[in-house]
Amino acid sequence: MKNFMYLVTGIIAFVLLTGCTEASSGGKPETIRLDYAYYSPTSLVLKEFGWLEEEFSEEGIGIEWVLSQGSNKALEFLNSNSVDFGSAAGAASLMSKGNGAPIKNVYIFSKPEWTALVTNPDSDVNSVQDLKGKQVAATLGTDPYIFLLRSLNEEGISADEVEIVNLQHGDGASALTTGSVDAWAGLDPHMARLELESDSRLFYRNPDFNTYGFLNVREDFSKQYPDYVNRVIGVYERARKWIVENPEEAAEILAEEASIEIDVAKKQLERNDFSEPVPGDIHHEALVEAGRILQETDVIDGALDIETLTGELIEPSFAEEVIGSE
Structure with missing residues (x-):
């Protein structure tokens, strides 16, 4: 009887251990939650055509979409476990990572020039120097905000010499057109709309100060479901290639959404380059440079090692595996 009990106990332990091992090594998620954003055309194409739903339908895995109005919202969703994948600017992602967000960058959805400093056509603001003592709208924690800080720093102007008005991107565009602020750190498509509809001027542009479009994933999701991260990237790749081959149709989807x-x-x-989807050295270098400026302006803790932090954020192995095998 004693030997029999040992045998039963051993079998139970083996079953439990096997079950734990299978759970820790992956299994499958019941739902994959992603954001879509007007500044990420790739996400809009995916949502329009239902390619993610198609990819996972046979396994009964649901797809949930959440609208991100800006990088700050996408990163809030990731940090609060409201989405598994979120679209955000690289520098904004670095800020979030520096504050302890459990995220990894696994894919580049575009290299955009999506931000510039904007003013009204009759404004006396013609340069960054003219912003001293002026009100500038910007969304804290986003690439336009970081662009503004880097532009001021480049000209030797302290952020304290400018009144930064924290408004979400669309509200910032409205505040500029009504004259409530003197300038705006813009974001497409709002910025492009003001150019065409209100003759707003992009009085300071610097494509190198725009950081890349990062597709981030929650670390716990990437550890538990690495195969599903690869498959999401694979579908993103399908959308990226489709945009490159069908720019007119992609514009129609963006316009409608x-x-x-x-x-x-x-x-x-036209201000998006879709040619470099795999995170690499060029993205690492851009974030390190942005991070140093953020430290100088006390946005990121000066004690953090920016090189290390950037290395912890950028994880190219998923995209390398998927895109390298095509």
Whole structure:
């Protein structure tokens, strides 16, 4: 009897251990939650065509979409476990990582020039120097905000010499057109719309100060479901290639989803480069440079090692495996 009990106990232990091992090594998620954003045309194409739903339908895995109005919202969703994948600017992702967000960058959805400093056509603001003592709208924690800080720093102007008004991107555009602020750190498609509809001026542009479009994943999701991270990236790749091959149709999708005119959508798409989807050295270097400016302006803790933090954020292995095998 004693030997029999040992045998039963051993079998139970083996079953439990096997079950734990299978759970820890993956299994499958019941639902995959992703954001879509007007500044990420790739996400809009995926949502339009239902390619993610198609990819996972046979396994009974649901797809949930959440609208991100800006990088700050996408990163909030990731940090609060409201989404598994979120679309955000690289520098904003670095800020979030520096504050302890459990995220990894696994894919580049575009290299955009999606932000610049904007003012009204009759404004006396013609340069960054002219911003001293002025009100500038920007969304804290996003690439336009970081662009503003880097632009001021480049000109030797302290952020304290400017009144930064924290408004979400669309509200910032409205505040500029009504004259409530003197300038705006813009974001497409709102920026392109103001150019075409209100003759707003992009008085300071610097494509190198725009950081890349990062597709981030929650670390716990990537550890538990690495195969599903690869498959999501694979479907993102399908959308990226489709946009490159069908720019007119992509603009139509953007225009419809964001409720903007087709000319505005085309201008936004023209400012996106979809050629480098795999995170690499160029993205690492851009974030390190942005991170140093953020430390100098006390946005990121000066004690953090930016090189190390960037290395912990950027994880190219998923995209390398998927895209390298094509």
